[in-house]
Amino acid sequence: RADVALYRAKQAxxxxxxxxxxxxxxxxxxxxxxxxxxxxxxxxxxIFSIPAPSRIVGIEALVRFPTSSQPDTxxxxxxxxxxxxxxxxxxxxxxxxxxxTDAVALDQSPDTSVRFLHVNVSGLVLADSTYSEVVADxxxxxxxxxxxxxxxxxxxxxxxxxxSAFENICRIRKAGSRIAIDDFGTGYSSLSRxxxxxxxxxxxxxxxxxxxxxESGRPRLLAGIASLCAALNMPVVxxxxxxxxxxxxxADLGYSLAQGFHLGRPVPAAELSRITPRGLELHQPSVPGAxxxx
Ligand code: C2E
Ligand code: MG
Ligand code: MG
Ligand code: MG
Numbered sequence: 001r002a003d004v005a006l007y008r009a010k011q012a013x014x015x016x017x018x019x020x021x022x023x024x025x026x027x028x029x030x031x032x033x034x035x036x037x038x039x040x041x042x043x044x045x046x047i048f049s050i051p052a053p054s055r056i057v058g059i060e061a062l063v064r065f066p067t068s069s070q071p072d073t074x075x076x077x078x079x080x081x082x083x084x085x086x087x088x089x090x091x092x093x094x095x096x097x098x099x100x101t102d103a104v105a106l107d108q109s110p111d112t113s114v115r116f117l118h119v120n121v122s123g124l125v126l127a128d129s130t131y132s133e134v135v136a137d138x139x140x141x142x143x144x145x146x147x148x149x150x151x152x153x154x155x156x157x158x159x160x161x162x163x164s165a166f167e168n169i170c171r172i173r174k175a176g177s178r179i180a181i182d183d184f185g186t187g188y189s190s191l192s193r194x195x196x197x198x199x200x201x202x203x204x205x206x207x208x209x210x211x212x213x214x215e216s217g218r219p220r221l222l223a224g225i226a227s228l229c230a231a232l233n234m235p236v237v238x239x240x241x242x243x244x245x246x247x248x249x250x251a252d253l254g255y256s257l258a259q260g261f262h263l264g265r266p267v268p269a270a271e272l273s274r275i276t277p278r279g280l281e282l283h284q285p286s287v288p289g290a291x292x293x294x
Pocket of ligand 2: 120152182
């Protein structure tokens with residue numbers, strides 16, 4: 001199919017380094033075996049409100065594979081291989097079902113109740129003509145409410161301009177779920193497309209936050225993105241917050257949602273209850289020096 005070919009061509013550039021150093025067919029065989037033997041797991045990384053006192057407003061489901069025989073394989077690499085070998089459908093459906101089931105159980109305890117469940121979906125899966133029906137079936141079967149599901153889709157998936165993907169997005173949003181654009185700022189789409197893309201929320205790639213250090217001075221780009229997204233009425237989750245200083249600077253710039261190792265790492269569902277109270281007690285230092293958005 002032409003749309004799939006276009007999507008894969010776009011991914012190919014990103015894959016080149018990996019394909020030179022690893023054997024993708026070995027990895028594909030391992031992923032296929034793990035899926036068949038039910039060895040996949042799902043961890044959850046909280047999404048916090050900032051500034052402190054922070055609350056957990058959502059959790060993001062992240063798939064976990066058994067360790068590969070090719071030791072330094074990253075999850076991003078495994079997902080690319082899964083996309084090239086059609087394993088991605090089984091993986092994404094497993095994660096959606098598993099995450100909805102876990103979220104329903106977590107929601108029954110006041111310690112771990114979360115408003116939104118975020119689930120990543122590959123652009124290839126999103127382009128399947130039956131995808132929105134499968135999502136509806138999984139929500140019905142597990143009992144997780146449609147209006148508390150956020151599907152995270154990368155920019156690449158959206159700029160392939162696949163009609164079936166856009167139809168799915170339309171039906172999914174009509175059912176009350178939301179679409180977040182993941183890793184925003186790393187793809188090819190221009191900022192102006194934010195206004196026309198059928199998305200409800202931005203997840204700003206961690207590379208933007210990495211530039212915030214105590215020495216770096218005023219982060220102009222982040223200030224600009226904050227005002228752009230505010231003008232478009234688009235909530236933003238800032239990914240990759242690794243220090244208290246970064247969280248404080250972001251809050252000062254007007255960002256209200258953040259995710260990152262400083263706030264909470266991905267953990268198994270059973271460990272989320274231990275993160276919640278710590279999240280509530282998070283204290284961020286004040287930002288020294290001149291006001292950042294003055
Ligand atoms: P993502 O959706 O952008 O998820 C964020 C990634 O950044 C996760 O890596 C998370 O562990 C990591 N991360 C979170 N906070 C920090 C931080 O403060 N610093 C740094 N350096 N990293 C941080 P992970 O779990 O390895 O996932 C990588 C990517 O794999 C995800 O990026 C997503 O694109 C993809 N992925 C994960 N689960 C699924 C899935 O079920 N389906 C699909 N299609 N893709 C998935
Ligand atoms: Mg994501
Ligand atoms: Mg991301
Ligand atoms: Mg990512």
